[in-house]
Amino acid sequence: xxxxxxxxxxxxxxxxxxxxxxxxxxxxxxxxxxxxxxxxxxxxxxxxxxxxxxxxxxxxxxxxxxxxxxxxxxxxxxxxxxxxxxxxxxxxxxxxxxxxxxxxxxxxxx
Amino acid sequence: xxxxxxxxxxxxxxxxxxxxxxxxxxxxxxxxxxxxxxxxxxxxxxxxxxxxxxxxxxxxxxxxxxxxxxxxxxxxxxxxxxxxxxxxxxxxxxxxxxxxxxxxxxxxxxxxxxxxxxxxxxxxxxxxxxxxxxxxxxxxxxxxxxxxxxxxxxxxxxxxxxxxxxxxxxxxxxxxxxxxxxxxxxxxxxxxxxxxxxxxxxxxxxxxxxxxxxxxxxxxxxxxxxxxxxxxxxxxxxxxxxxxxxxxxxxxxxxxxxxxxxxxxxxxxxxxxxxxxxxxxxxxxxxxxxxxxxxxxxxxxxxxxxxxxxxxxxxxxxxxxxxxxxxxxxxxxxxxxxxxxxxxxxxxxxxxxxxxxxxxxxxxxxxxxxxxxxxxxxxxxxxxxxxxxxxxxxxxxxxxxxxxxxxxxxxxxxxxxxxxxxxxxxxxxxxxxxxxxxxxxxxxxxxxxxxxxxxxxxxxxxxxxxxxxxxxxxxxxxxxxxxxxxxxxxxxxxxxxxxxxxxxxxxxxxxxxxxxxxxxxxxxxxxxxxxxxxxxxxxxxxxxxxxxxxxxxxxxxxxxxxxxxxxxxxxxxxxxxxxxxxxxxxxxxxxxxxxxxxxxxxxxxxxxxxxxxxxxxxxxxxxxxxxxxxxxxxxxxxxxxxxxxxxxxxxxxxxxxxxxxxxxxxxxxxxxxxxxxxxxxxxxxxxxxxxxxxxxxxxxxxxxxxxxxxxxxxxxxxxxxxxxxxxxxxxxxxxxxxxxxxxxxxxxxxxxxxxxxxxxxxxxxxxxxxxxxxxxxxxxxxxxxxxxxxxxxxxxxxxxxxxxxxxxxxxxxxxxxxxxxxxxxxxxxxxxxxxxxxxxxxxxxxxxxxxxxxxxxxxxxxxxxxxxxxxxxxxxxx
Numbered sequence: 001x002x003x004x005x006x007x008x009x010x011x012x013x014x015x016x017x018x019x020x021x022x023x024x025x026x027x028x029x030x031x032x033x034x035x036x037x038x039x040x041x042x043x044x045x046x047x048x049x050x051x052x053x054x055x056x057x058x059x060x061x062x063x064x065x066x067x068x069x070x071x072x073x074x075x076x077x078x079x080x081x082x083x084x085x086x087x088x089x090x091x092x093x094x095x096x097x098x099x100x101x102x103x104x105x106x107x108x109x110x
Numbered sequence: 111x112x113x114x115x116x117x118x119x120x121x122x123x124x125x126x127x128x129x130x131x132x133x134x135x136x137x138x139x140x141x142x143x144x145x146x147x148x149x150x151x152x153x154x155x156x157x158x159x160x161x162x163x164x165x166x167x168x169x170x171x172x173x174x175x176x177x178x179x180x181x182x183x184x185x186x187x188x189x190x191x192x193x194x195x196x197x198x199x200x201x202x203x204x205x206x207x208x209x210x211x212x213x214x215x216x217x218x219x220x221x222x223x224x225x226x227x228x229x230x231x232x233x234x235x236x237x238x239x240x241x242x243x244x245x246x247x248x249x250x251x252x253x254x255x256x257x258x259x260x261x262x263x264x265x266x267x268x269x270x271x272x273x274x275x276x277x278x279x280x281x282x283x284x285x286x287x288x289x290x291x292x293x294x295x296x297x298x299x300x301x302x303x304x305x306x307x308x309x310x311x312x313x314x315x316x317x318x319x320x321x322x323x324x325x326x327x328x329x330x331x332x333x334x335x336x337x338x339x340x341x342x343x344x345x346x347x348x349x350x351x352x353x354x355x356x357x358x359x360x361x362x363x364x365x366x367x368x369x370x371x372x373x374x375x376x377x378x379x380x381x382x383x384x385x386x387x388x389x390x391x392x393x394x395x396x397x398x399x400x401x402x403x404x405x406x407x408x409x410x411x412x413x414x415x416x417x418x419x420x421x422x423x424x425x426x427x428x429x430x431x432x433x434x435x436x437x438x439x440x441x442x443x444x445x446x447x448x449x450x451x452x453x454x455x456x457x458x459x460x461x462x463x464x465x466x467x468x469x470x471x472x473x474x475x476x477x478x479x480x481x482x483x484x485x486x487x488x489x490x491x492x493x494x495x496x497x498x499x500x501x502x503x504x505x506x507x508x509x510x511x512x513x514x515x516x517x518x519x520x521x522x523x524x525x526x527x528x529x530x531x532x533x534x535x536x537x538x539x540x541x542x543x544x545x546x547x548x549x550x551x552x553x554x555x556x557x558x559x560x561x562x563x564x565x566x567x568x569x570x571x572x573x574x575x576x577x578x579x580x581x582x583x584x585x586x587x588x589x590x591x592x593x594x595x596x597x598x599x600x601x602x603x604x605x606x607x608x609x610x611x612x613x614x615x616x617x618x619x620x621x622x623x624x625x626x627x628x629x630x631x632x633x634x635x636x637x638x639x640x641x642x643x644x645x646x647x648x649x650x651x652x653x654x655x656x657x658x659x660x661x662x663x664x665x666x667x668x669x670x671x672x673x674x675x676x677x678x679x680x681x682x683x684x685x686x687x688x689x690x691x692x693x694x695x696x697x698x699x700x701x702x703x704x705x706x707x708x709x710x711x712x713x714x715x716x717x718x719x720x721x722x723x724x725x726x727x728x729x730x731x732x733x734x735x736x737x738x739x740x741x742x743x744x745x746x747x748x749x750x751x752x753x754x755x756x757x758x759x760x761x762x763x764x765x766x767x768x769x770x771x772x773x774x775x776x777x778x779x780x781x782x783x784x785x786x787x788x789x790x791x792x793x794x795x796x797x798x799x800x801x802x803x804x805x806x807x808x809x810x811x812x813x814x815x816x817x818x819x820x821x822x823x824x825x826x827x828x829x830x831x832x833x834x835x836x837x838x839x840x841x842x843x844x845x846x847x848x849x850x851x852x853x854x855x856x857x858x859x860x861x862x863x864x865x866x867x868x869x870x871x872x873x874x875x876x877x878x879x880x881x882x883x884x885x886x887x888x889x890x891x892x893x894x895x896x897x898x899x900x901x902x903x904x905x906x907x908x909x910x911x912x913x914x915x916x917x918x919x920x921x922x923x924x925x926x927x928x929x930x931x932x933x934x935x936x937x938x939x940x941x942x943x944x945x946x947x948x949x950x951x952x953x954x955x956x957x958x959x960x961x962x963x964x965x966x967x968x969x970x971x972x973x974x975x976x977x978x979x980x981x982x983x984x985x986x987x988x
Contacts, residue, residue: 003548025135025141025748026135026136026138026139026303027139027143030139042141042166042167043139043140043163044124044127044128044136044164044166044167047128047129047132047135048129048135048170048174050132050135051131051132053119054131054132055131061135067142067144069141069142069145070138070139070141070142070820071115071116071138071141071142073134073137074138075138076134076135076504078137097949101849109728
């Protein structure tokens with residue numbers, strides 16, 4: 001099976017969407033990403049990645065109710081597709097393999 | 111709930127920046143955050159936040175965009191170069207045509223740039239003006255570059271608008287010696303010390319303020335200083351002028367740039383000439399240049415001149431002629447008016463009496479610009495023609511690309527990239543051609559253009575402009591036409607070779623040839639006019655007349671020198687006079703029939719002092735009366751006039767009539783009896799009609815003219831040199847020929863004739879390149895048809911006729927368009943000449959025939975190749 005290697009930001013976004021479940025839309029995802037990485041992100045910074053994930057069918061979007069704060073637009077929610085989940089599992093597998101087969105290594109901040 | 115919306119501009123930007131897939135979601139999220147900020151921190155912070163968030167998106171967006179469009183451009187480039195390489199002949203024709211066109215264009219641009227740069231080296235050129243004085247008596251008047259000697263000083267003193275003023279006074283050729291070294295200097299002028307303040311000619315040594323202050327001081331150009339003093343310091347050295355007067359060198363100035371309307375090697379202080387200090391207001395011999403204050407209006411000064419004349423010239427006129435300015439104006443129509451002419455107009459728009467050097471003419475700039483544009487268009491048309499002709503070949507490619515998802519916009523870009531690649535390559539070759547052709551052009555036009563002149567803002571912009579323009583011009587038609595093909599039709603083979611493009615191609619070929627024919631006819635007319643001038647019956651014999659240039663040095667010995675050289679068997683006759691029927695000395699004086707006072711109708715006439723042998727030497731025909739003769743002692747008071755003068759005085763039989771000549775305004779006239787009438791001869795340029803001329807016996811020793819025999823001219827010159835050195839040891843011997851001087855008068859026309867010839871040759875060549883490509887393409891397309899025709903029995907001439915017919919018709923139509931256009935253009939050019947050829951029909955037919963012949967030769971080459979080919983090869987090619 002071919003591995004769907006994804007970028008670090010994409011991985012974090014996918015995980016955020018999973019974590020947020022029903023409430024995963026632009027701003028909540030952004031906040032999740034900011035919380036995880038510990039720094040503030042630009043509003044526009046996730047759209048390029050989200051667009052790519054959409055194109056590769058790792059996530060899919062669906063629309064909520066129109067909201068006045070959004071200038072009457074609907075919220076666009078995201079959820080993982082089976083491929084998206086598979087990709088995350090893939091990443092995790094790769095991670096655990098490469099982390100586990102290390103020589104003696106002190107995990108310490110230096 | 112707040113009603114406000116985020117900044118509209120920023121939202122609009124955001125729309126462009128976000129990927130279409132996430133645009134909707136992104137816009138909503140941005141706005142939601144905006145409202146959250148507005149709620150927590152206020153509207154201003156919210157707006158600021160929104161804007162920064164949008165603007166920070168910019169860099170990554172642009173990086174993305176560039177990356178992808180660069181990939182596309184790389185691809186366009188790759189495809190473009192592949193196609194150029196695959197069709198080598200076609201690319202060669204296109205590139206060489208465009209390169210020649212661009213090189214011509216650049217060359218002409220260089221020329222025009224040089225013409226426009228005249229006198230701009232002066233830092234204050236826009237503030238420098240010179241005084242032009244109109245002196246008029248009755249109907250006739252002359253515009254002279256000059257003013258009265260005290261004018262400069264008066265203007266500076268009385269008008270705050272005038273910052274400074276400088277005067278010039280001509281000098282004859284001077285023999286200048288320093289010790290052993292002695293040279294004849296031609297470019298000598300007398301000027302004021304303010305010269306260095308008005309004009310930007312830097313002094314390399316000496317004090318600009320005081321260099322020309324005191325009498326008998328002189329400043330030299332760098333090269334001249336080197337000539338006399340080598341590497342020693344010239345300051346304080348003494349130069350001997352004409353073996354009589356000492357001048358002290360007080361400065362060395364940097365060579366005056368080539369693009370100046372005057373050039374001097376030596377400038378002497380004007381205070382050396384006592385006349386320059388006289389308060390005389392009745393002559394206008396001093397060329398006066400003014401430096402105005404930055405915000406001064408020259409028109410204000412123009413309006414002051416009448417007042418100045420009244421104040422200063424008025425009393426002097428009263429004294430000299432016994433009449434006031436107003437009375438003279440009323441009685442005789444005398445008018446003296448001065449105006450200021452801007453320095454920047456001198457080179458291109460001024461042709462007055464008393465110019466330092468002959469100026470150029472703005473007309474030639476227009477002509478050359480038109481030619482440059484013509485040539486560029488012709489070269490671009492080649493490209494358009496060939497590309498559209500080949501469009502059928504590209505049609506399948508376009509169809510396939512479209513099927514695979516190419517957008518039309520991308521195809522347009524693809525084609526434009528191809529033509530731009532071509533034009534950039536052509537530009538590189540154009541530079542090469544320019545580098546090779548520049549020396550030739552310089553010798554043709556008498557300019558000193560160099561390639562490095564191309565490196566400046568204006569030129570860089572213009573040749574980038576030329577490249578892009580010709581690339582787009584040439585590429586736009588194929589780009590928009592071919593890219594519009596419908597893939598279904600193309601791939602089903604519905605589209606036949608070049609259908610629908612034929613008529614446009616025809617129009618382009620017609621246009622191309624029309625432009626070429628106009629240039630050919632123009633060249634013919636210019637050449638014919640020049641030949642006409644050179645061979646016109648002038649009324650005197652310009653052949654075999656040798657002119658000794660420095661005859662005035664002989665002074666009283668002139669006559670004995672003449673008699674001495676006349677003993678030589680190959681020297682037939684000789685005459686001493688400064689006035690010759692080519693540009694040389696000439697005097698204009700008031701002449702009236704005896705007893706008739708000066709009046710409104712009195713124009714100044716050409717009055718030439720000559721000696722007894724003048725008419726015989728120049729072989730001027732006497733129609734009635736007799737020539738001057740030594741046998742008649744009374745000939746001292748005799749005059750010979752031309753037929754035009756006789757008509758001017760209104761006499762049917764002027765013999766024995768008496769005329770009076772006014773040497774000075776208000777002075778006593780001298781009276782002359784007319785003893786002979788000459789046939790009208792062209793004593794001035796053929797651009798003008800023949801005016802009245804009066805000859806009388808007088809001393810005027812500037813030039814000696816000798817009629818010599820044809821054989822062994824160099825021997826004759828050697829003999830003259832030997833005699834000259836006997837009479838004037840150490841004085842430079844200089845000579846010229848009358849016909850040579852005559853031709854020099856028309857050098858501007860000759861130059862333009864040659865330039866015309868060269869560029870029309872180039873235009874024809876480029877047109878033919880295109881025609882050649884087109885013919886080759888047509889022949890290729892019709893290979894099969896011709897094969898079949900041959901199999902069915904068509905003869906070689908039949909097929910050649912078939913191939914050629916279309917082009918002949920096209921060139922024929924081009925002729926019909928070109929003739930009237932060429933006719934009107936050339937008619938207006940000929941207006942400048944008083945004596946001109948009539949625009950005969952044969953010139954146009956000849957021009958058309960030349961174009962036709964060249965076109966036929968080009969096409970015939972292809973036609974014959976196809977016609978004699980073995981049909982087996984052409985029919986087996988599938």
